[in-house]
Amino acid sequence: MKFVLIYPEIRSSFPNYSGGYSEGIASMLTTLREAGHQVKLIHLTQIGHIDKHHIVNQIKEFAPELVGFSSMSPNYRHARTINHFIKSELAVKTVIGGCHAQFSPIKVLNDGFDFVCIGEGEAILPPLFAAIESGQENDIQFPGILTKKYPSLISPEKCTVNDLNTLPIPDRSFFDYPALRESLERQAQFMAGRGCPFECTYCANKIRNQMFGTYKTRMKNPQRFIEEIRGVLQQHSFIDNIFFQDDILPLNKAWFAEFASLYEKDVKLPFACNIHPTLINEEVMQMLKNMGCLSIQIGVESGCERVRTAILNRRMTNEDIISRVKMCEHFGIKVATFNMLGNYSETFDEALATIKLNAKLGPVRAYSTIFIPYPGTSINQLCNENSAYISGAEPEDFPEYTEEPILKTPDFPPEKVVFLKNWFAVLIRLYKCFPEETVDKILHRKRFPFKLINKVTKMARPWAIRLYLGIYVKFRNRFK
Template identity: 30%
Template structure:
């Protein structure tokens, strides 16, 4: 049977290394077919030469590369090193699906691309290689040959119940879950029906012949089976984090799922939701089944910016209503926000700060806007000459503004990012210990004054070992004692 070696590029993103759920499902699929599978999870610059050395040592037949746009520079570095062993190199992920054949020019070492979800294409590629048949006819894949490109049709999306169970054993799962406060990230459903301009979901959806089936959930029995299988891997799990784009999207699925979850899974959980999906019956079901926190994308406090730039048409009142319903049922909230969006003014950024002050989410995070190739807002940034000259060298969206200045300076954008993240830091402490809102306000304004040393300590790009260790410790304490649940399995 074929030996698949997967290299997951997750280098210096500003996040603590975590699972890649798509790869977990691919690994499960390949193992089910009897293939030998190995994984390198590259999370630091130091991991890259080690990964190259390991490749020469294990000599796989197929090497799969998984990366986002942010990781392009590290993939190029990895492939630029001379390798004594040359496997068939297959690249996959959202970036590959968006740029397609252009990637062969950018990374000449690559032999093939996997378009869209990878379980079935990688399964079929392995079968063809084992059987000695022509693997260049594999559906959902593009191959580079001496005569040119072979572009095969994209296969229809499968039903999720037909896929193998995900396999997280090749990741450093004990460390990932433990450092996340004993919280096990999992993925059940797939796809998102919304068309946010900064996201690529609509492009991915349009890649498939059965795009109406893009949004899918496993059956409830299969969902419970996936969860129970994962929990066997780490029995000390204290909380589950469902990574589905919009866990509450399908009312006909979520309510009976909650009823069954309550019967057999004695653990609290966190999930993502859109404010449009929040209703009393849905939130009652979530609360009754152990939902501890719901994560929402607020993105901006400016309704004009959300509607005209982000293609998010809900009002601030709709957001207020959703937060009120969730808070009424005793579920905590998390607010994601973005600063540095094209056409954002400093006044709009102040709206975002004030709106988040009003919402009083228990937790939150603010990121810098990143123009992903293939997204609608990327074209806006390109049209108005906002794209940086070195976008491929940007590894994340947590450390500094990315696009060229428009109505705000980079200094202003950075300041607005820091102010919001300080607000969320203080709110997480206030939520945990019941601080009075007036005291929270005093702490926020005091921390804003001293924000430079605070963010020096939290710098995700710092090469200082002491700062990196301190940042890891702060994150671990936050996940375990501020964000994590006190419940035990």
């Protein structure tokens, strides 16, 4: 059977974005190909380059029996638009998977998709393909496949892959691999496993853990994973650093100890990874250092303990985070932080606490995003129950987390949220260089021109403004 997968991965904040490697997509397509199916990937990375007629012509030329989509919530609008156009031009059925479809299946079906894939494609799609080949796709209810006729999920334990070692090593050639964003930075990205046991209210993993009885943390065999890494390095000699995409790389202590020993001996390329702050300890840091880890990324998300614990369900204190980051510095490992602004019920001062905490942490990079309560998450349910959306902003189409806020927040109007997001790095420097009271006083002025600055920032090149102010603050602090 022939299958085309369309992957819209649009990043409006990166005008020349060339896309990133997706382990899930590469693994699924490799699995289907090894099962005897002919598969093709259409990877869309720039909104200005979405030529619907060209997409339809590619589909006509390949002549598939099924067209698929993989989409996160911010890019669902693009998937829906392309699907409508395909349906108007071709008599072909379409299936969609990814987080958005999994957590809003009825709406997605009503938007014109024939099938919704709930779970992991390697486990779910082969039975559907067999039914399509025999003409029985409308008569059978499949685990992990929802239709208008069968809109309820059955056999959730069959919707995931229990043993990742039964899957083939993903073939990266489905992507234009040398042209991907990380490839241009001489980086290769890998995933050691799937799943996360933490239950952050804004994350898809919590609902997945509830939805699938078998959606536990699963890891690849360490030796097999090392062979996968070495194979990619041999095939792409330009790679000189690695990033592990796992939510938490050293989650399983025994697994990580074995993998760390093998990586140190057989690979030892510089790398970065994600880790939960509560899992940072001297033993893990020593293993990371021995492996050649340059930096780790942690989720701070909010510098206000009320927001972080009561709203986001990340149970750690500011002092915990500060002490763990200091431990990383002791081992010579740099730290980058993830932060969200405009959280549900967050005030302006609570958002400033996030900036102040980052000023104390001194991360090598502090990523800031505007909070979006994506469908399926418990925070989304909380926002719906409390009518927390700005009037007219109920997210029929979820925006990217770099755009405008969609939540009402007390004492924290949208212009302030956008300002803090755009100037996050500069404000960290200001709080490091000047007394907190001085910066607070300026930002709390009644006539502080948040809207005007946002307008100018949008018109000008934000990076140039930030660079100028960063240099100014640095030298002002040095010579004052």
